[in-house]
Each structure stands twice: as C-alpha cells, then as structure tokens.
Amino acid sequence: MPGWEMFDESEKRHVGEVMETGVMMRYGFDAKRMGRWKAREMEEAICRITGAKYALLLADGTAALTTALAALGVGAGDEVIMPPFTFVASFESIMAAGATPVIAEVDDTLCLSPESVREALTPRTRVVMPVHMCGAMANIDELKGICAEKKLFLVEDACQAFGATYRGRALGAIGDVGCYSFDFNKIVTCGEGGAIVTDSAVVYARADMYHDHGHDHKNSDRGLESHPFPGYNYRISELHAAVGCAQIAKTERFVSIHRANKRVFKDAIGAIPEVSFRKIPDPDGDSATFLTFFMPSEDIARSVAKSLKGAGVEGVFHWFDNNWHYVRNWEHFKARSFANPISSDILKGMKDYSKVKFKSDELLSRCISISMKMGWTQDEAKLSAERAAAAIKSALKG
Numbered sequence: 001m002p003g004w005e006m007f008d009e010s011e012k013r014h015v016g017e018v019m020e021t022g023v024m025m026r027y028g029f030d031a032k033r034m035g036r037w038k039a040r041e042m043e044e045a046i047c048r049i050t051g052a053k054y055a056l057l058l059a060d061g062t063a064a065l066t067t068a069l070a071a072l073g074v075g076a077g078d079e080v081i082m083p084p085f086t087f088v089a090s091f092e093s094i095m096a097a098g099a100t101p102v103i104a105e106v107d108d109t110l111c112l113s114p115e116s117v118r119e120a121l122t123p124r125t126r127v128v129m130p131v132h133m134c135g136a137m138a139n140i141d142e143l144k145g146i147c148a149e150k151k152l153f154l155v156e157d158a159c160q161a162f163g164a165t166y167r168g169r170a171l172g173a174i175g176d177v178g179c180y181s182f183d184f185n186k187i188v189t190c191g192e193g194g195a196i197v198t199d200s201a202v203v204y205a206r207a208d209m210y211h212d213h214g215h216d217h218k219n220s221d222r223g224l225e226s227h228p229f230p231g232y233n234y235r236i237s238e239l240h241a242a243v244g245c246a247q248i249a250k251t252e253r254f255v256s257i258h259r260a261n262k263r264v265f266k267d268a269i270g271a272i273p274e275v276s277f278r279k280i281p282d283p284d285g286d287s288a289t290f291l292t293f294f295m296p297s298e299d300i301a302r303s304v305a306k307s308l309k310g311a312g313v314e315g316v317f318h319w320f321d322n323n324w325h326y327v328r329n330w331e332h333f334k335a336r337s338f339a340n341p342i343s344s345d346i347l348k349g350m351k352d353y354s355k356v357k358f359k360s361d362e363l364l365s366r367c368i369s370i371s372m373k374m375g376w377t378q379d380e381a382k383l384s385a386e387r388a389a390a391a392i393k394s395a396l397k398g
C-alpha cells in the first residue's frame with residue numbers, strides 16, 4: 001500500500017529542487033527560493049484532486065485533526081463523537097483541542113454507525129467525526145443528515161482514504177472539514193505530512209493561522225505579521241512537501257493499481273463460503289488499499305490471521321488484537337493514564353470506558369484486513385491471493 005513502494009526519480013528531483021535553493025521553510029525567503037513553493041504546489045494538487053476550495057498542508061494527520069477542531073472553535077466543554085475502530089490519533093487530537101472524546105460504535109461499513117451517533121448525542125455534542133477506515137467510506141449521507149438536523153460540524157477523518165470517493169465526491173471533501181495523512185505508511189506519502197480541506201474561507205484562514213503560531217501570512221516580513229490568536233507549530237517543511245508533490249501526481253495510478261490487485265484478491269477469497277465482506281456504500285469509490293472481510297467467529301478469525309501470517313502473506317491485520325486501532329486494547333486511554341495532568345473539562349462527563357461493552361466487538365473480533373501491495377505484478381498478486389485463500393481454507397479445516 002504505502003506510496004514509498006513507488007518512489008522513483010521524481011521524488012529525488014523535487015527534493016533536489018528544494019536543496020538547490022536551501023529554503024526548507026514554506027514561508028518567506030522570497031528572493032532566495034527561485035520561485036519554488038513545494039507546500040503551495042501540493043496544496044493546489046490536493047484542491048484539484050479533491051475538488052475542495054481550500055487545502056492546508058501540515059506536519060501530519062494528527063496535527064490536521066487538531067487544527068481542524070481548533071479552526072471550528074471546538075474546545076473545552078465540547079464533545080466530539082468518534083468511532084471505536086480508528087487510529088489512536090482520533091482521541092489524541094480531540095483531547096489536544098481540549099474537547100471530550102465520545103466513543104460510539106461502528107456498523108457493517110466498519111465506520112461510525114449513524115444509529116450509534118444518535119444515541120451518543122448530548123447538549124454538549126459539537127462534532128461528528130467519522131473515520132473512513134482502510135480506504136473506504138462510512139454511511140456518509142446519513143451522518144451528514146444528522147449533522148444538518150442537529151446543527152453539528154461534520155469532520156471527516158480521511159487520513160486513510162486519500163484518493164477515495166463517494167458518488168464522485170472525494171472522501172474528506174463532503175463534510176465541513178476533511179483531514180488527510182501523508183505519513184510514511186499512507187497511499188500517498190510525504191514521509192510525514194497531513195492536510196486539511198474545506199470550502200469555508202473562514203475555517204481555512206483560522207486553520208492557516210493556528211498551524212503557524214497565529215501568523216496571518218499577510219505580510220512579507222514575518223516579524224510584522226499580526227496574530228489574531230495564538231497557535232502552535234504544525235508546519236510542514238518544504239522537503240516533505242517536495243516528496244508529496246512527486247507522490248500526489250501518481251494518485252490516480254496508485255488507486256488503479258490497488259483496485260486491480262484487490263479484484264484478484266477478492267475473487268480468490270470471496271470463493272470461500274465462510275468469508276463475507278465489509279459493506280462499502282459506493283464500491284466504485286473504494287481506494288482499495290485493503291481487502292477487509294469477516295470470518296464466522298472470533299476464534300476462527302484469530303486462527304485465520306495466524307495461518308495467513310504463517311503462510312508468508314504480508315500486511316495481515318486482526319484488528320481486535322491490534323493495540324492501536326481498536327478501543328479494546330486502548331488500556332492507557334481507558335485507565336486515564338496520561339503523561340501529565342489533563343484539564344478536568346476534558347474528563348467532565350466522559351464515560352468510564354473501562355466499563356463500556358462495545359457492540360462493535362461482535363464485528364471487529366471477526367474482522368481481518370489484508371493490505372494490498374503496490375509493487376506486485378498481476379501475477380504476483382494472483383500468487384499471493386491464492387496463497388492467502390489456501391491459508392484461510394487450511395485454518396477453517398482446523
């Protein structure tokens with residue numbers, strides 16, 4: 001899956017262009033930079049690909065989520081509804097913004113369940129934050145409907161879904177704000193990087209200031225710029241943006257390679273009667289970075305995962321046993337074991353998640369994902385898919 005599988009001369013060329021001038025910072029140094037603005041160039045590409053009016057490139061996806069919430073004015077006393085199946089960055093960014101994470105459930109899309117969002121609503125709810133997991137979408141129409149009805153912000157965590165669409169619209173460009181990650185393991189990578197997209201000039205301007213200490217970027221002399229409010233330093237460097245410029249130009253190719261490989265895998269594994277697949281509301285928009293399926297029980301899923309790994313299949317995930325992507329093993333969060341004392345506003349009204357029994361266990365315990373490799377030839381994909389199917393069958397025999 002990761003974009004680094006397809007590094008070629010173009011990444012070196014873009015990075016070389018930055019090093020020729022030596023200007024690694026995205027702002028200022030106009031005379032010295034020879035007209036090279038890599039962060040801006042990548043932002044323009046993000047707007048072109050997603051159809052969003054504004055894009056802001058930042059240091060990483062977690063910073064993008066935190067900045068998105070701050071730009072919307074969400075903070076102390078506010079609740080943000082998130083799914084239990086996501087990367088830990090979801091609650092980290094909500095807490096970094098000073099808000100309270102509220103963990104709801106997933107449905108058979110493996111993304112935030114609209115029904116559970118309705119159940120989780122309180123007078124303090126300000127944001128619904130679905131996560132388009134493993135390259136495909138949530139039931140986004142319904143979630144958008146709830147947000148419109150209840151006057152809440154819809155913030156899409158599309159960190160795993162750059163290049164994916166829902167009925168022709170880019171995931172991330174459907175809600176009020178969308179966030180992407182371009183970290184080293186994502187389909188398009190900057191090494192480290194992230195982005196915010198929005199159609200709101202106000203939200204964009206606030207995010208732009210927040211991610212750079214409050215700089216309003218309206219003066220060529222940084223020292224003379226004004227600061228309507230303080231922020232942080234979540235800036236991306238020109239070197240990282242340069243890698244991203246090379247990578248983002250290959251988005252369409254990356255997605256089509258994933259789709260071709262996934263088709264091969266799905267045909268091989270779908271022939272096994274015990275296997276069922278995750279629901280994808282618009283299969284044509286899937287970025288196809290993973291093939292995700294369910295086994296009949298938790299025990300079978302665990303032995304299938306073991307058998308796949310034993311057979312040398314790479315990129316196998318039984319998320320239920322993973323320490324980073326499912327609430328079950330977020331012991332640190334559940335025990336409220338934080339590095340430093342955190343604001344009581346965050347904890348006020350927060351459930352004791354060590355005591356919550358998640359309905360999502362039923363789905364996640366049976367769920368397995370296999371990451372699609374970009375470097376495969378079609379023959380290699382076929383061989384790998386056949387090996388995976390054989391490993392699943394052998395585990396089913398017991």
Ligand SMILES: *Cc1c(COP(=O)(O)O)cnc(C)c1O
Binds near residue numbers: 183
């Ligand atoms: C990768 C990821 C993030 C965080 O992105 P970073 O760039 O690694 O900070 C957030 N949410 C999800 C769902 C992710 O997969």
